[in-house]
Amino acid sequence: MKTARLVILGSAALAGVGAFFMFLSGPKSPAPIKIAVPAPPPAMDQVLVAGQDIPFGNMIEQGDLRWQSWPKNGAPPDSIVQAKDPGAINEFTGWLVRSHLSEGEPVYRDRLIQPGKAGFMAALLPSGMRAVAIAIEPQGGTTAGNFILPGDHVDVIHTFKDDDVARADGGDGMVSETILHNVRVLAIGESIQKPGKEPVIGGSNATLELTPRQVEQIILAQRVGQLSLSLRSMSDSSTTASGDAPDKDTNYTIVRFGIPAPGRVR
Known part of the structure; x- marks a missing residue:
């Protein structure tokens, strides 16, 4: 009886060891999938620019100016930003251009003259x-x-x-x-x-x-x-x-x- 019992226990131990090694040699679990998350878009400002070429001496008309997206904190110094001057387009309608503005060029206050201000008539000539x-x-x-x-x-x-x-x-x-x-x-x-x-x-x-x-x-x-x-x-x-x-x-x-x-x- 003891011999038979030992044989059974030995067979069971061998089966357990075999199962253990079979488990170790089995297929490995797949590596985790990495999902690429796009970087958030850079913050932008809206800068006032000329919507078309505006020659010297012309008065600003509706459609001559527009807002242009510009990297935040990268706008040229003294340019006009929508966050600070949201009504600039309407404000400058009727003002006089003191020097030629090219399409897409930022607009600066010192390049425009308000009607009735000093230098307005001289700029018309x-x-x-x-x-x-x-x-x-x-x-x-x-x-x-x-x-x-x-x-x-x-x-x-x-x-x-x-x-x-x-x-x-x-x-x-x-x-x-x-x-x-x-x-x-x-x-x-x-x-x-x-x-x-x-x-x-x-x-x-x-x-x-x-x-x-x-x-x-x-x-x-x-x-x-x-x-x-x-x-x-x-x-x-x-x-x-x-x-x-x-x-x-x-x-x-x-x-x-x-x-x-x-x-x-x-």
Whole structure:
């Protein structure tokens, strides 16, 4: 009995040892699967940029500016960020561009001029031109019934008393002549052309864009007579003109009783 029992126990032990080794030599469990988690997108700011090329001297219109995504804390110094100036696009509509802005270029406050601020009128002028104000009637008697607005082109008419004409025909000697052609009106009163808005009609003066020579003509003519503006057709205004009246007469100055007056040699 003891021998048989020992044989059974030995067989069982051998079977257990075999099962143990079979378990060790069996297939291993698969390695854990690693899931790649994408990095979070970088934080971005919205920077104000030019939506298209804006030349020097142009006024900002709707659609000229837009917000552009920019890496946070990487925006150029002094650029305009939406988080700080959310209404900047509307604020700058009607402002003047002091230097050319290329499409996609960040916008800076010091490159724009607000209407009514110092330097605004000077920035409207092309190189070599001057701005001169002339007196007009607020009722529109000298400005085509108040239909002349900033941005229009006009002829300048001088009305004055000519003593030679008075002696020749016995009348009052009043004479009118066009002294300048196709000059641009920069402002009427304090109204300057603004995109999307009609300027307020009326004012006691008109500011014209003139050459230095034309400035001298206007100042002298205004002293010895009255100036009126004649509105030109838009098709005429688009043509390039010198601004000087293309008359065949030679202008010169006559001094009568100590008062200078324009004269002409025919």
